[in-house]
Amino acid sequence: xxxPSMADIDWVPLDLWRASKLQTETREVQRLWADAVDAGDDExxxxxxxxxxARNDELEHxxxxxxxxxxxxxxxxxxxxxxxxxxxxxxxxxxRATSPARAAPVSPAxxxxxxxxxxxGRPGSAARGPGGPAPSGG
Numbered sequence: 001x002x003x004p005s006m007a008d009i010d011w012v013p014l015d016l017w018r019a020s021k022l023q024t025e026t027r028e029v030q031r032l033w034a035d036a037v038d039a040g041d042d043e044x045x046x047x048x049x050x051x052x053x054a055r056n057d058e059l060e061h062x063x064x065x066x067x068x069x070x071x072x073x074x075x076x077x078x079x080x081x082x083x084x085x086x087x088x089x090x091x092x093x094x095x096r097a098t099s100p101a102r103a104a105p106v107s108p109a110x111x112x113x114x115x116x117x118x119x120x121g122r123p124g125s126a127a128r129g130p131g132g133p134a135p136s137g138g
Contacts, residue, residue: 009051014062019074026078029055033085049089052082 009029012021029052036044059079066072 009048009055011055014058014075016066016069016071019071022074022078026081029082030085033089037089045089049086052086056082056086 009032010025012018012025029048033045033048033052036048056079059075059082063072063076063079066075
C-alpha cells in the first residue's frame with residue numbers, strides 16, 4: 001500500500017471564499033490520521049505527518065497574507081487544530097517510549113483493568129477497591 005502524499009489528501013485550495021469547507025477538511029484529515037494510527041501503519045503516519053506539517057506552513061502564510069479579512073481566522077483555526085493533532089501524537093509517542101507497559105490506557109470498564117486503578121492508585125490496596133478503608137497501624 002502506498003503512503004499518502006500531499007496530493008492524496010483532498011486539501012481545499014486556499015481561497016478566502018472556501019473557508020466554509022475547512023472544518024470538513026480537518027475532520028477528514030483527523031480520520032485519515034486515526035485510521036493510520038489504528039492500523040499501526042508507521043509509513044502512512046509519517047507521510048501524513050509530513051503532509052500536515054506542509055499544510056500548516058501553507059495555512060500560516062495564507063493567514064498572515066489575509067489577516068485583515070475576518071474569514072482568515074478560520075484558516076488559522078484549522079492550522080491550530082492540525083498542529084494540536086501532531087502535538088498530541090508526539091506526546092503519546094513519547095509516553096509510549098518511556099513506559100511501554102502502559103502504552104495503551106486501560107479503561108475502567110475494560111476487563112483488563114489493572115489493580116492500581118481499582119485501588120485508586122494506592123499500591124497494595126487492590127482488594128479494598130477505590131475509596132476502601134485506610135490501612136490501620138503500622
